[in-house]
Amino acid sequence: MVIKMQEEVGDCSSHEKEEALLKPLTLRILTTGDSSFSGRQHEFAKIVDMASAMTMEKYNTAFVIDFIKSQEDFVSRVLSGEPADIICFPPEIERLIEEGLLADLTDLLPNLYPESYMQIQDIQDEDNPVIYKGRIYPVPEAHQVPLTMKYCLVVNREFYNAAGRPPINTVDDIIALAEFGVNNRYFNRRTKQCFTTDEYSLIGLICQEMGYIDLDFGFGLKDGNVVPLEETEVFDKLFETVSRLDEKETLFLNYALFTFESRAKMSLVDSRYISPGLISDHLRFH
Numbered sequence: 001m002v003i004k005m006q007e008e009v010g011d012c013s014s015h016e017k018e019e020a021l022l023k024p025l026t027l028r029i030l031t032t033g034d035s036s037f038s039g040r041q042h043e044f045a046k047i048v049d050m051a052s053a054m055t056m057e058k059y060n061t062a063f064v065i066d067f068i069k070s071q072e073d074f075v076s077r078v079l080s081g082e083p084a085d086i087i088c089f090p091p092e093i094e095r096l097i098e099e100g101l102l103a104d105l106t107d108l109l110p111n112l113y114p115e116s117y118m119q120i121q122d123i124q125d126e127d128n129p130v131i132y133k134g135r136i137y138p139v140p141e142a143h144q145v146p147l148t149m150k151y152c153l154v155v156n157r158e159f160y161n162a163a164g165r166p167p168i169n170t171v172d173d174i175i176a177l178a179e180f181g182v183n184n185r186y187f188n189r190r191t192k193q194c195f196t197t198d199e200y201s202l203i204g205l206i207c208q209e210m211g212y213i214d215l216d217f218g219f220g221l222k223d224g225n226v227v228p229l230e231e232t233e234v235f236d237k238l239f240e241t242v243s244r245l246d247e248k249e250t251l252f253l254n255y256a257l258f259t260f261e262s263r264a265k266m267s268l269v270d271s272r273y274i275s276p277g278l279i280s281d282h283l284r285f286h
Contacts, residue, residue, distance in 0.1 A: 025061045031088035032074050033067035041067050090138075097137050106136045113139060151205045155266040159186050170209055171241050174268070178250035181265050189249045196252045197268035199238075203229070205268060206237045 035045040048065050056062040066084075068074040075091045078084075081101060096102050109117045153168055155177075163180045166173065178195045181187035187194040204214040212220035212227075212234060220229050229235060245251035 023060075024056065027061065027063040027085040028083070029063060029065045029086040029088065030074070030078060030082070030084040031065060031067060032069070032071055034069045035065075035067040039067070039069075093138060094132060097132055102137045104135050104137060105139065109136055109139070151201050151208070151268060151270060153266060153268050156186075159265045162186070171206060171237070174266075175241065175244055175250075177266065178245055179248055182248050182250050186265055187250055189252055192252050193265055194252050195245060195250050195266050195268075196254060198254045201268045201270055202241065203234065203238055204270070206234050206241070210234060210237070 033039070033041040033044075035041045045065065045067070048063075052062045052064065063085075068077065078087055078090050079092060079095070081099075090096060090102075093102070105112075153174065159181060160177075162184065163177055166177060168174060168177065174195070178187070181194065200216075207214040207220050207229070210233065212222045212229070212232065214229075215221055215226065218229050219226055220232065220234065221227075242251065242253065246253075
């Protein structure tokens with residue numbers, strides 16, 4: 001959510017405009033969280049500082065995030081008009097719009113966030129929280145659905161480097177990497193230092209490899225048709241994969257792996273479960 005800024009540059013000469021654009025810029029972001037030493041966002045705040053230094057070097061623009069511990073304090077500060085450039089999940093959007101505090105993104109959004117813009121074109125009714133009186137103020141949040149689901153393979157950096165950093169494009173590539181871990185004593189299933197995943201992610205990955213979209217509940221979508229996965233080769237591939245990995249003691253299969261195992265050498269997880277709040281040590285995470 002972008003706070004509307006004063007349009008002072010429009011009244012300047014072209015030379016003054018150019019000078020204004022060259023000046024270093026710092027954007028202030030308001031959000032909820034705790035960046036204190038014992039807070040959940042402490043390590044994430046360090047990454048924010050590192051990223052800010054990179055954007056300053058490349059774009060002459062830095063940013064700072066002000067984490068506000070209490071939701072009540074967050075709401076109070078936002079509604080009081082506290083100066084900020086970006087607000088994450090602001091309260092009472094209509095009030096902020098009517099008071100002229102939020103920037104109109106209608107003309108900017110198609111160029112800045114074309115994917116987000118396309119997702120809201122079919123929702124033009126008044127119940128849509130993105131569109132207010134025909135105009136767009138918040139940046140739409142993209143929610144994952146089976147059509148956009150992605151699965152991520154998280155691999156320990158030291159282990160991956162030792163394996164020669166092979167490209168991972170198929171389930172067989174995963175099996176080959178896991179076998180390297182066993183053969184070179186990187187894996188120990190008793191301590192979960194192996195390949196960890198859950199059935200859902202593994203089925204989803206196999207579906208993607210075979211051209212299906214996993215719709216959950218045992219169904220898949222392919223070529224516009226919904227079919228039971230038991231009538232396809234997906235489950236055969238699943239059982240074969242699990243059998244091969246289990247035979248080598250490379251696999252720790254969890255019923256529902258909602259986050260990757262920090263001790264694991266590699267984990268296959270739904271991309272929704274790799275988020276800043278789920279990473280305990282951001283400086284070590286790779």
